[in-house]
Amino acid sequence: MNATVQQEVRPAADRASRQDYLLPDVNIFETKDGYVLEAEMPGVGKEGLEITLEGNEITILGHRHPEEVAGELLFRERRLADYRRVFDLDPAIDAAKVSAKMDQGVLTLMLPKSEQVKPRKIAVD
Amino acid sequence: MNSLIRWNRPDIAAWPGFGRLTDLRDEIGRLFESPLTELARTSQLLSGWTPALDLYEDKDNFVVKAELPGMKREDIEVSLHEGGISISGERKSEEKHADAEVYRTERFFGRFQRTVMLPTPVAGDKVKAAYKDGVLTVTLPKTEEAKPKQIEVNVN
Numbered sequence: 172m173n174a175t176v177q178q179e180v181r182p183a184a185d186r187a188s189r190q191d192y193l194l195p196d197v198n199i200f201e202t203k204d205g206y207v208l209e210a211e212m213p214g215v216g217k218e219g220l221e222i223t224l225e226g227n228e229i230t231i232l233g234h235r236h237p238e239e240v241a242g243e244l245l246f247r248e249r250r251l252a253d254y255r256r257v258f259d260l261d262p263a264i265d266a267a268k269v270s271a272k273m274d275q276g277v278l279t280l281m282l283p284k285s286e287q288v289k290p291r292k293i294a295v296d
Numbered sequence: 297m298n299s300l301i302r303w304n305r306p307d308i309a310a311w312p313g314f315g316r317l318t319d320l321r322d323e324i325g326r327l328f329e330s331p332l333t334e335l336a337r338t339s340q341l342l343s344g345w346t347p348a349l350d351l352y353e354d355k356d357n358f359v360v361k362a363e364l365p366g367m368k369r370e371d372i373e374v375s376l377h378e379g380g381i382s383i384s385g386e387r388k389s390e391e392k393h394a395d396a397e398v399y400r401t402e403r404f405f406g407r408f409q410r411t412v413m414l415p416t417p418v419a420g421d422k423v424k425a426a427y428k429d430g431v432l433t434v435t436l437p438k439t440e441e442a443k444p445k446q447i448e449v450n451v452n
Contacts, residue, residue: 196402196403196404197400197402197403198398198400198401198402198403199398199399199400200396200397200398200399201396201397201399202395202396202397206399207396209366209403211365211366211403211430212365212430213363213364213365213429213430213431214363214429214430214431215429215430216428216429236429238361240352240359240361241354242352242353242354242355242357242359243352243353243354244350244351244352245351245352245353245358246349246350246351246412247350247351248348248349248350249348249349249350249361249363250348274366275364275365275366275367275427275428275429275430276363276364276365276366276429276430276431277365277366277430
């Protein structure tokens with residue numbers, strides 16, 4: 172694998188300093204135009220998202236909106252921590268054109284490649 | 297649907313949440329510890345997707361919250377039956393990446409079903425469900441008979 176979005180960054184120092192975050196489940200695809208990253212963050216709305224591009228790293232942070240449920244918890248499987256995951260970016264990605272959308276707890280990041288690196292056909296006269 | 301285990305109030309414990317790796321262990325643990333889940337749910341081990349859910353109770357309602365990110369409302373089914381509630385549905389895979397190279401596939405697509413047994417009857421006609429930010433919240437009001445009552449006794 173070359174340096175692409177699928178490589179995850181987990182430096183030890185970062186791990187020690189971070190709070191207790193959940194790792195969102197992700198799907199990552201590469202097409203000829205760029206990468207698509209989908210991350211599952213149920214309980215996070217658009218306003219709870221923080222996406223940071225720094226150097227060749229992208230950090231996805233999802234803050235859950237607080238849940239108010241009065242009453243007694245009978246059964247728990249969910250963990251109500253925030254989400255965080257960091258990825259290395261392929262240098263071919265055009266950082267200025269990264270876009271994101273959030274739909275029912277699924278973040279979709281579009282990471283287009285810059286024009287120079289896209290495969291192109293050259294017409295021969 | 298039959299539950300083979302008598303309902304007891306379970307001890308509440310937060311799952312450690314190491315994700316997928318602990319699923320099998322959790323499943324086995326639940327078989328022995330949790331009377332709230334249907335035994336038939338072990339079949340989910342093979343199919344893959346077991347959405348996490350919480351169950352709350354206050355004096356008037358039970359509240360079930362289930363994490364179902366990326367669903368369409370019409371693909372979620374909530375049904376009541378004697379003794380419990382079932383949440384099922386299907387998350388359909390999108391075809392748009394047919395020609396793409398796949399790097400990670402951690403998300404699950406397909407059918408799921410979860411069943412929760414409730415310790416007291418609920419008013420079926422007053423059940424409400426809401427789906428927001430990938431979390432389904434089902435509010436199940438208790439029947440009048442099932443609500444705790446206070447009986448005043450005159451002391452002479």
